[in-house]
Amino acid sequence: MSEAQSLLSLFEKPYPDVTTPRANEAIVFEMEERPAVSVRLGAGSTINLRKRPDADPSRLGTATVIPRGSAFSFFVRTHRQAAKDLCDAFMKTTGVQDLMEFAARVKNIVNESLFIYSLSFVILHKKELRNFRLPSLVEVFPQKFVPVEHLVKSQQEAVRRDKNEETQMVIEHGPDFSSTSIKPEHRVSYWREDYGLNIHHWHWHLVYPIEMNVNRDRKGEIFFYMHQQMITRYDMERLSVGLRRVEKLENWRIPIPDGYFSKLTVNNSGRAWGTRQDTTNMKDFRRNDIGLQQLDITELEVWRNRLMDAIHQGYMKNAKGDTIHLSDDVTTGKRGIDILGDAFEADSSLSPHFQFYGDLHNMAHVLISFSHDNDNAHKEEMGVMGDSATAMRDPVFYRLHKFVDDVFQAYKLTQRPYTLENLSMPGVVVNQVSVTSKKQVNKLTTGWSMREFEASRGIDFSSPKPVILRLTHLDSVPFNYHIEITNNEPRPTVVTVRIFLAPKHNGAGEEMPFMEQRVLWSEMDKFNHTLNPGKNQIVRASKDSSVTNPNDFTFRDLNARPMTSTEASEFDFCGCGWPQHLLLPRGKPEGMTFQLFFMITDFEKDKVEQARGARSCANAVSFCGVLDAKFPDSRPMGFPFDRRPPPSLLDASVLTAADYARLGNIMMQDITITFLGDKLVK
Ligand code: CUO
Structure with missing residues (x-):
């Protein structure tokens, strides 16, 4: 097996042979009792790993704080820090073999989605890895694209099957998606749940991550523009099926009319994404299981008012009290829209004053994704709005981003008209x-x-043959x-x-x-x-x-x-x-x-x-x-x-x-x- 195949096998099931969910147990077992271990790779082969003191969880920073089996959310600041720590550790490896060995060691220690995010990030950003082609997220995590009932049925079928059976196993999904004719919003579920749309969103946030020191040109502006274009396209789709254009989610004190039930599971754990009933209220965040402090809706409102004040005053203030003018007519330095994008998304490393302008867009995702269980009373997982690979499935995503876009448009209307x-x-x-x-x-x-x-890359169907996933989608x-x-x-x-x-x-x-x-x-x-x-x-x-x-x-x-x-x-x-x-x-x-x-x-x-x-x-x-x-x-x-x-x-x-x-x-x-x-x- 080539180095490339070995590294890319780390994106696949089955996972390495140690699958304990308790990170520390796994590493103690490997480090102390088996200084060199064999790890089974997805393609059915094994690699031998040398002893790696740097794979000690204490050296992975906060990368192990997100429990395996639970959701990883780039909108959550502590999760972003975990990703940064794991990406930093990956970036420090020297060469493909070194990365592969290190990554194989930590694969069964860290959260599954965090692992895939970080490995994808390092392949994208490490110059010597630029000949590796990232696998499709649909194959890595079929669970994030296909309802769990299809996958479970197929796994049962695979177990029952005669091993000599020649016909290929195929899982079909669509075109009904998760919709019914009862809810008008379901008329566009084929579009919201499209695999390519959701991969695009995941991939875009991987290329333009916040707080990861990637130094992308006009990052705040492209955050505005790419999401603005999502809304225009969603509106075109809505008008095509006789729906009104999407309305912004601006009042966070009244119920959200449309619920969302993804029918998906988070990782390979079988843990379901949180669901949201129709007419659910956003609530103050009161959980203590993801490392975030409590946060009230009032705080979001204060941040929004400060951003709007900045737009109408024409400037922001940094932490030192300096004035930063907001204008798109600049010959040097950043455009106002770029600065505003950094402050609003928010990227704490680029926002003019993170403490003051806050973390509005990210935390709006978080509060909405926990609106069904804001205090963890039911021990429910976050909703799909928490993950960039699934957020676009939920109708409320577009309502939130219509609000985001309206703030950006308020800024744009303060600019002089084109001549x-x-x-x-x-x-x-x-x-x-x-x-x-x-x-x-x-x-x-x-x-x-x-x-x-090929669904069998991401899920173990115990099938000698690949299991194919056939998805229906709009095309032209x-x-x-x-x-x-x-x-x-x-x-x-x-x-x-x-x-x-x-x-x-x-x-x-x-x-x-x-x-x-x-x-x-x-x-x-x-x-x-x-x-x-x-x-x-x-x-x-x-x-x-x-x-x-x-x-x-x-x-x-x-x-x-x-x-x-x-x-x-x-x-x-x-x-x-x-x-x-x-x-x-x-x-x-x-x-x-x-x-x-x-x-x-x-x-x-x-x-x-x-x-x-x-x-x-x-x-x-x-x-x-x-x-x-x-x-x-x-x-x-x-x-x-x-x-x-x-x-x-x-x-x-x-x-x-x-x-x-x-x-x-x-x-x-x-x-x-x-x-x-x-x-x-x-
Ligand atoms: Cu892409 Cu809100 O930024 O989802």
């Missing part, structure tokens, strides 16, 4: 735009597809953008092409004015292109989108050739993008009208000076940035919809996005998206 000069590009005229798919013009289609994973037929542009300059000109999508009508069926539609524009693509003088025809494939991963980024093909280190590091880093299969909203069976917005800007103004050798993600750069380098677009994220429109366009009685198209470098196009259900043919 015509900011928006236009003299010398460049867009003549025509369209999309084509299967020879149809401006008509796109969606429907159901299926994807297979690939398409191409066609853009015809005239360059009136006498020389080649490099431009940035920006493409957005939004529904044309609101829930009442009316065409939306600019300010209503402004927060519904979803980025579809952004790329650079060199225009020759005269007419230019650009054809761009939907699979090359700057927001999505290619399809196979969430899937491991064991028969594929090994990746080069460049491919693998791009896979691990850039794999945090939006799932390709959710690039389009569902639309309606009878067709639903959306608008595409095309904007051409001058790359001279957009470009960012990078250090030599910086490699951009070929895909997903809009959400993932660039590995070890700066975010490659100098404009504020969300440009041009992140601010109010120029007053000079306000002469229309009701301004719409189409008024932007009076500028030659902008054009819009109505398109129809039709949902074909099971009849989708790609």
Whole structure:
């Protein structure tokens, strides 16, 4: 077995042969009585481990404080510290063999999710490990994606099976998901419970972690932007199925109307995620089992007021009392939105004053995730809102993040509107735009597809053959953008092409004015292109989108050739993008009208000076940035919809996005998206 296979086997079941849940017992047994032990790896082989005094739990810092079998939450500060301590220990190892031995030692000591998080983190951040491709989280933890009843039934079936049985065991999930027709909110459960969506969220928070010293460019701003785009896409999906746009969760003193019952288990322990009944109230946090101090809702309200005061005053104060101005029009230093993102998320290492502005977004996740058992009276586990791999399943996630986004939008509305000069590009005229798919013009289609994973990597089915997990998901037929542009300059000109999508009508069926539609524009693509003088025809494939991963980024093909280190590091880093299969909203069976917005800007103004050798993600750069380098677009994220429109366009009685198209470098196009259900043919 190669080093690579051995290391990646640590992501798999079965776990090493010592499986006691009591961390200290395990290490004493190994350290004192068996100075060298064999550890069974997932692929059925063993490795011999040397004695490792540094695997002593006392040297792992706080990494062992999270009990095995329970949930690991990056929203909980003590859990973040545990992750930091374990990641630091992993980062100190020298070489693949050393890491593998050390990780195998601690795998059965530390919390399972913490272990996978930390091993993933170190593969992503240790330069010599950049040729390792992270396995899909669906295969590592099928329990976080598939209801426990499917998994238990399959395990029972595997035990009963004749060992010579030839047919493959398959677990199917979907398209009913956990929904019924009784609850309107369940109409979008297929989307909230999508495997790719939840992997995206887990992966994104792995690439942009808080308090882990990763030094990512514009981290606070991308926290705002990526989550804002989640809300726009959720709203497009809701409008597709006849639901109103999501409402923010702003009043934390009244019941949350919608409950959530995930039917999932936390790890391999069989411990169920906490559930939330309809009309549950958020409550003051009174548990003492996860190392957090008591926290009242009042405290969240105080933090919110301080953030809002800062927005309207235009500045924050740091711990020394210095004034930090909040403005997005800066030539050096951080934009206001970036500072606000760090303070709000919150990252205590980057917030201007963590004690004062608090830990609002993280602790809102925590209070909601414990609202069913805030004082541990029932010894219930946290709800799915506590884990970035499961939080997006819960309807309340979007209500919380709509609140978060509204605070950010309140800040954005304090910024000066864009001027015509900011928006236009003299010398460049867009003549025509369209999309084509299967020879149809401006008509796109969606429907159901299926994807297979190998569940037996994450769960021991005692089956000699792999057990396949077949998941149903929304998908769309690939398409191409066609853009015809005239360059009136006498020389080649490099431009940035920006493409957005939004529904044309609101829930009442009316065409939306600019300010209503402004927060519904979803980025579809952004790329650079060199225009020759005269007419230019650009054809761009939907699979090359700057927001999505290619399809196979969430899937491991064991028969594929090994990746080069460049491919693998791009896979691990850039794999945090939006799932390709959710690039389009569902639309309606009878067709639903959306608008595409095309904007051409001058790359001279957009470009960012990078250090030599910086490699951009070929895909997903809009959400993932660039590995070890700066975010490659100098404009504020969300440009041009992140601010109010120029007053000079306000002469229309009701301004719409189409008024932007009076500028030659902008054009819009109505398109129809039709949902074909099971009849989708790609
Ligand atoms: Cu991604 Cu609240 O930050 O979930």
